[in-house]
Amino acid sequence: MVAVGVLVAFLALYPIAWLLVGSFRTGTPFETGEFTWGNYVDAYSEQGIFRTIRNTFVFAAGQTAGAVLLGTILAWIITRTNTPGRAVFEFLTLVLFLFPLIMAVFAWTMLLSPRRGLINIVLMAVFGLEEPPFDVASMGGMIFVQSLYVTPLAFLIIAPAFATMDSSMEEAARMTGARTLRILGRITLPLAIPAIASASVLLFVIGLESFDIPQMLGAPKGIYTYPSLIYHAIGVRYPADYGLGTALAMSLLLATLALVYLYRRLTRRSERFETVKGKGHRAAVVDLGPWRWVTATGCAVFFFFTVFLPFGVLVLGSFLGFFGRFTWAMFDRLTTANYPRLIAHPRLIDAVFNSLGLAVIGGAVCVLLAAVVGFVAIKSRLPGRGLVEAFAMLPISFPATVLGLALLWAWIVVPLPIYGTVLILAVAYITRYLPVALRTVSGGLIQMSNEFEEAARMTGAGWGRTFWRIILPLMRPALAAAWLLMFMTFVRELGMSILLVGRGNAVLSVVMFDYYTSGEQGLLAAASVLLMLMILTVVIIARQVFKIRFSQFGSA
Amino acid sequence: MVALSAHQLTKHFGTTLAVDAVDFTIPDGALATFLGPSGCGKTTTLRMVAGLERPSQGRITLGEEVVFDAAQGIAVPAEHRQIGMVFQSYAIWPHMTVAGNVAFPLGIRRLPRDEIDRRVRDVLALVQLDHLAERYPAQLSGGQQQRVALARAIVFQPRILLLDEPLSNLDAKLREEMRGEIRELQQRLGMTTLFVTHDQAEALAMSDLVAVMNAGKIVQVGPPRAIYERPVSRFVAEFVGWTNFLPVTLVDRTTARLGDRLMQVAADNLAPGAAATLTIRPEDVVVEAAGAGGPNLLPGKVRTSMFMGTHTIVELDAAGHELVAHAPAQTTANRGDDVGVRLPVERMLVLSP
Numbered sequence: 001m002v003a004v005g006v007l008v009a010f011l012a013l014y015p016i017a018w019l020l021v022g023s024f025r026t027g028t029p030f031e032t033g034e035f036t037w038g039n040y041v042d043a044y045s046e047q048g049i050f051r052t053i054r055n056t057f058v059f060a061a062g063q064t065a066g067a068v069l070l071g072t073i074l075a076w077i078i079t080r081t082n083t084p085g086r087a088v089f090e091f092l093t094l095v096l097f098l099f100p101l102i103m104a105v106f107a108w109t110m111l112l113s114p115r116r117g118l119i120n121i122v123l124m125a126v127f128g129l130e131e132p133p134f135d136v137a138s139m140g141g142m143i144f145v146q147s148l149y150v151t152p153l154a155f156l157i158i159a160p161a162f163a164t165m166d167s168s169m170e171e172a173a174r175m176t177g178a179r180t181l182r183i184l185g186r187i188t189l190p191l192a193i194p195a196i197a198s199a200s201v202l203l204f205v206i207g208l209e210s211f212d213i214p215q216m217l218g219a220p221k222g223i224y225t226y227p228s229l230i231y232h233a234i235g236v237r238y239p240a241d242y243g244l245g246t247a248l249a250m251s252l253l254l255a256t257l258a259l260v261y262l263y264r265r266l267t268r269r270s271e272r273f274e275t276v277k278g279k280g281h282r283a284a285v286v287d288l289g290p291w292r293w294v295t296a297t298g299c300a301v302f303f304f305f306t307v308f309l310p311f312g313v314l315v316l317g318s319f320l321g322f323f324g325r326f327t328w329a330m331f332d333r334l335t336t337a338n339y340p341r342l343i344a345h346p347r348l349i350d351a352v353f354n355s356l357g358l359a360v361i362g363g364a365v366c367v368l369l370a371a372v373v374g375f376v377a378i379k380s381r382l383p384g385r386g387l388v389e390a391f392a393m394l395p396i397s398f399p400a401t402v403l404g405l406a407l408l409w410a411w412i413v414v415p416l417p418i419y420g421t422v423l424i425l426a427v428a429y430i431t432r433y434l435p436v437a438l439r440t441v442s443g444g445l446i447q448m449s450n451e452f453e454e455a456a457r458m459t460g461a462g463w464g465r466t467f468w469r470i471i472l473p474l475m476r477p478a479l480a481a482a483w484l485l486m487f488m489t490f491v492r493e494l495g496m497s498i499l500l501v502g503r504g505n506a507v508l509s510v511v512m513f514d515y516y517t518s519g520e521q522g523l524l525a526a527a528s529v530l531l532m533l534m535i536l537t538v539v540i541i542a543r544q545v546f547k548i549r550f551s552q553f554g555s556a
Numbered sequence: 557m558v559a560l561s562a563h564q565l566t567k568h569f570g571t572t573l574a575v576d577a578v579d580f581t582i583p584d585g586a587l588a589t590f591l592g593p594s595g596c597g598k599t600t601t602l603r604m605v606a607g608l609e610r611p612s613q614g615r616i617t618l619g620e621e622v623v624f625d626a627a628q629g630i631a632v633p634a635e636h637r638q639i640g641m642v643f644q645s646y647a648i649w650p651h652m653t654v655a656g657n658v659a660f661p662l663g664i665r666r667l668p669r670d671e672i673d674r675r676v677r678d679v680l681a682l683v684q685l686d687h688l689a690e691r692y693p694a695q696l697s698g699g700q701q702q703r704v705a706l707a708r709a710i711v712f713q714p715r716i717l718l719l720d721e722p723l724s725n726l727d728a729k730l731r732e733e734m735r736g737e738i739r740e741l742q743q744r745l746g747m748t749t750l751f752v753t754h755d756q757a758e759a760l761a762m763s764d765l766v767a768v769m770n771a772g773k774i775v776q777v778g779p780p781r782a783i784y785e786r787p788v789s790r791f792v793a794e795f796v797g798w799t800n801f802l803p804v805t806l807v808d809r810t811t812a813r814l815g816d817r818l819m820q821v822a823a824d825n826l827a828p829g830a831a832a833t834l835t836i837r838p839e840d841v842v843v844e845a846a847g848a849g850g851p852n853l854l855p856g857k858v859r860t861s862m863f864m865g866t867h868t869i870v871e872l873d874a875a876g877h878e879l880v881a882h883a884p885a886q887t888t889a890n891r892g893d894d895v896g897v898r899l900p901v902e903r904m905l906v907l908s909p
Contacts, residue, residue: 168647171608172705174634175641176661176712186660190651 001380004372005388011431012394015406016253022409023246028239029412039243043251046244048224056225059142059214060207066147068200071154072192074299078155079163080188081286083295092303097152098535099307100492101212102512103528106521107310108145109217110323112136118313118326137221146213148306150206154199161195162188167284180286194266201263205256209399211495216516226252227401227495234405234499246409249402260397311532317525338526348511348527354422355491355508358429363486366430367479370437375471378445379453380463389438396435400495403432408499420502428496433489437482444478445471480546487538491531557584558617559748560605560716565614567600574600576772577614582716582765587742587749591759592769593795598752601769602718605750606641607634618715640709641718644725646701648693654680654704655689661712679711682741699730706738716748723758735761756796760784768792790907793835800841800879802834803909812906815875819899820851823906831909840903841881843870843889844896852904856897861889872897 018029023040027033043049074093078086111119112134120132135141169191173183189196211227219228226248233245288295317323319334342348370392376382377389395403407428411419418424452474456466472479494509501510508531515524561581567574575597582588590598603609605616607623610631616624618639623632649657655676662672680686683703693701702722709717719738723731739762742749753759759766760780767777768791776788787793790801804812804819808828812821819834826832846855856874863885870881870889874897881897889895 166645166647168643168645169649171606171634172641172643172647172649172708173660174608175606175637175639175718176708177635177638177664178660179635182664187649191649193651 001376001382001388004369004376005384005391007369008373008388008434009391011427011434012391012398015403015410015431016398018410018413019246019249019253019402019406022242023250026243028242029409039247040251043244043247052224052226052229055139055214055218055223056208058139059146059210059218059225060204062139062143063146063150063207063210064200064203066143067150067154067203068158068196070147070151070302071199072158072189072196074151074302075155075159075162076184076188077295077299079159080165080283081288081292081295083288083292083299085296085299089299089303092307093152093155094539095536096149096303096306097156098488098539099149099310100509100512100528100531100535101149102216102492102494102509102516103314103532104145104149104310105213105216106317106516106524106528107313108136108141110313110317110326111309112141116323116325121326137217139218139223142213142217142223145217146207146210150203151306153206154203157199157202158192158195161192163283165191165283170286171284180288198263198267201259201266205259205263205397208252208256208259209401209495211399211401211498216513227399230401230405231498234408242409245405249399249405252399253397253402256397256399314525314528314532317521318529320525321522323521323525338522342523342526342530345523347506348508351506351508351511354425354505358422358425358507359487359490362426362429363483363490365426366434366437366486367441367482369430370434370441370482371472371475371479372467373434374438374441374445375467378442379450379471392438393435395431398432400432400493401499403428404496404499407431407496420504422505424500425497425505425507428500429486429490429493432493432496433486436489437486440482440485441475441478444475448474477546480542484539484542484546488535491535558582559584559586559619560750561617562601562605563615563617565601565604565616566612567597567604567609568612573772575604575611578769578772578774580767580774580777582748582750584748585746586764587739587751587762588765588767589751589753589759589763590767590769591753591756591796594754596769597772598754598769599720602720602750602752605716606639606718607632607637638712638715639718640712640714640716642702642705642709642720642722644721646705646722646725648696648701648704648708650693653690653692654685654696657693657704658707658711661708665712675711679707682710683707698726699734702726702734706741710745710747714747716750717742719749719751721753722751723753723755731758738762760796766796768795770795786905787835787907790833790835790909793905793907797837798880799835799837802836802877802879804832804834804906806830806832806906814877817854817875820901821904821906822901826906826908833907833909834899834904835907836899836904838869838880838882839867840900841872841879841883842898842900843872843881843883843887844898846894846896848896848898850898852899852901854897854899856895858889858891858893858895860891861887 022029024035024037025033026036026038077083078090078093109117111117114120114132114135117132117134117136120134123129123133136145165188170183170187173187178186209227210225211231214223214225214228215231218224219232224232230245230248230252233241233248318338319336320330321333321335321337324330373388373392377385407424408419411424418427453466453470456470461469492509494513497507497510498513501507508527512524512527515527558581563579565575565578578601590601592598600609604611604624611624611626613626615622615626618637622630623637624630652660658676658679659672662675667675676689677686680689683706685700685703685707688696688700693704696704705722722738723734726734735758751762763780765777766780766783767774768783769775770791776783776792783792783796787796793799802814804814806812806823806826806828807818809823810820812819812823812832812834814834821834823832854874856872856879859871859873862869865885867882867885868887868889870883870887872879872881872895879897883889
């Protein structure tokens with residue numbers, strides 16, 4: 001118990017402590033430095049820094065608005081209406097959730113880039129436009145693509161609020177004479193406001209932290225947000241500007257810490273919103289009548305543009321040496337050469353093995369640690385259990401880029417052979433995503449009756465044996481769900497990896513990022529198709545074997 | 557005048573038959589209760605009347621208007637039926653104040669602002685909540701939420717009022733209080749009310765008319781006293797209050813054989829020679845001194861005797877049968893005492909076995 005507490009505190013605090021130190025000293029982690037305020041002064045007199053601040057907030061706010069709007073509509077349609085194909089749409093929301101952002105960016109570049117984008121070409125042809133109407137490499141494009149792919153996160157928070165809503169609230173409104181639309185506006189939506197507010201705060205934090213899309217779509221055009229500017233300072237500038245990087249990272253960390261605190265306050269307050277509950281039934285389905293075909297069509301269009309079209313474009317791209325401008329002639333250039341080239345790429349093979357190893361083993365370690373922490377925090381009566389949970393949850397407010405930089409610094413200064421190995425990636429992933437695993441595992445623990453373990457204790461089992469023989473087996477569904485979530489997250493992680501990957505520890509996401517920046521379109525498309533197939537295989541097997549439901553990924 | 561009637565009302569959920577061709581009529585101004593164990597179809601029946609559940613078969617008539625008829629394809633939606641309803645969970649909207657909740661139905665009817673204010677004030681005064689009008693539901697007790705639900709259901713002067721187990725979320729003392737209050741209010745307003753409960757005491761205390769339901773069917777309808785005193789089956793006798801059962805064989809219309817004893821009975825409904833069940837309420841069993849004479853007297857031995865304040869519960873072994881008697885409070889009986897157990901013929905019913 002003490003060991004677990006020390007471990008989670010160490011994981012969360014040690015790198016951040018070095019980041020703090022780094023931001024107040026001169027020089028790089030490889031050299032000795034002196035105390036200075038200069039890093040912050042320099043960072044905030046950096047040219048364009050105020051544009052970066054504005055960009056960061058505009059991007060975060062824009063994608064929050066988009067994702068919360070889409071997520072609310074989708075959640076209501078899927079959980080509360082008789083729209084045909086709801087089960088399919090729910091599965092597609094999961095697919096969307098798993099869609100790696102690097103693939104989304106790549107696919108949407110092929111759809112919305114000004115010269116070559118398929119949608120631009122089609123629109124120009126249909127409406128006879130002189131200029132391409134869209135440019136994905138812009139603030140609008142960044143917000144658009146990001147909104148689509150974080151919509152499932154909003155869905156995950158908002159859908160349970162709809163699904164567990166006491167439908168007698170709405171029935172009571174019907175009995176007083178209100179019709180469907182008025183009930184939706186006056187009763188259903190207001191009742192979901194606490195969940196929508198939590199989703200908004202969380203999405204805003206995610207927007208502030210986002211690295212992939214600002215880096216891939218914005219940075220090449222000089223549109224920086226905090227995370228991409230941090231990466232620019234450390235990973236692009238030569239020599240690396242550690243002062244700028246650490247000062248920006250500390251600023252961003254303060255903002256996310258404050259917002260996560262607000263989020264926790266909000267979610268706690270929402271409990272007070274509850275009144276007497278009826279029988280614990282699922283909320284009744286609203287009969288939309290003929291309008292259900294409208295909602296079904298809307299969902300189908302949404303998933304066509306977010307899942308099928310991008311994936312189709314990627315498949316097509318994987319059979320082309322160079323995607324280029326979309327023309328019918330490109331179908332004459334189809335080739336299967338990308339796949340053999342991909343497999344012959346030694347760095348890619350290493351990266352696949354590293355990624356899979358990290359996802360499978362690192363994911364399992366992370367879930368096991370989450371289970372122990374969850375058990376201590378929820379089931380034990382040990383003093384200090386709240387503190388253990390608090391330390392374990394702390395990294396939820398660490399932006400990936402910030403934690404990546406902090407770990408970089410923290411492990412360079414230690415004379416242990418960890419920096420530059422797969423191990424540092426494992427530490428990074430486990431630290432950053434322990435809170436997410438813990439949340440998923442806690443859901444299972446809270447539902448479990450205390451009497452199971454009390455019965456074990458009464459038969460004479462100590463708490464170690466109780467944990468291994470009783471708690472862990474009973475938690476199997478929650479553990480499986482948490483592991484699956486960790487697998488998916490680790491396989492795709494880019495924001496930390498890109499700062500921590502050196503020569504010997506390449507991972508798939510970084511290799512794909514390199515393909516993206518070096519214009520290896522064929523290889524990137526082929527790698528994307530393989531990655532997506534790999535992810536879908538694992539998901540479908542896990543759904544069959546462990547009966548995992550998407551809703552188990554929801555936040556507590 | 558009939559306020560509500562149902563004809564051959566039926567509801568299937570998949571392959572299960574929840575409500576099985578039920579008929580009933582409720583006179584204007586009456587409080588009628590559906591009483592039955594959970595899963596008997598009483599709530600489903602109520603929800604079909606409300607319009608929240610679509611019947612598989614049958615017809616529902618509200619006053620003169622047919623609001624549902626499967627044969628003619630008539631199905632008036634719930635929001636157009638003008639029915640007030642109190643839900644088991646109360647369903648008070650937590651994001652609106654008490655006054656906001658009660659004003660909602662009036663806003664839908666587009667009444668002028670001052671008219672709404674006046675009616676909200678009046679109805680809140682009626683349920684004694686006028687001082688809490690600006691509170692939010694989360695700040696109210698269970699009993700107060702219940703009153704808000706009631707106020708919201710009657711404020712738009714509905715044609716009938718439906719109450720779905722409205723007292724089941726309250727503690728015992730409050731439940732008895734609200735029982736009386738709801739009944740008083742219902743009679744004062746003359747509001748035709750359909751009430752669903754599994755609590756027989758509630759049903760007996762509040763109703764003009766009780767319909768006992770079991771397995772999707774109405775098994776007996778009548779005023780509370782008739783249901784209690786003249787149950788038509790073992791199920792009703794057992795579900796509505798506690799009762800004793802004795803297995804007998806009928807000899808003729810006035811005599812039954814209990815073991816090797818002959819008992820005087822009044823059995824007009826069953827054929828001689830048939831097996832039957834005698835039933836008698838505990839409060840009708842008379843405990844006497846041993847050795848007394850007269851008809852229908854069984855020799856008994858006291859097993860336990862529990863003083864309850866208002867009466868004494870005596871558990872007896874009477875000629876090899878277990879019997880429970882509610883004797884007057886002053887009765888003193890001790891375990892092992894020999895007593896006489898008299899079963900007055902006019903208090904006994906003969907039912908099918």
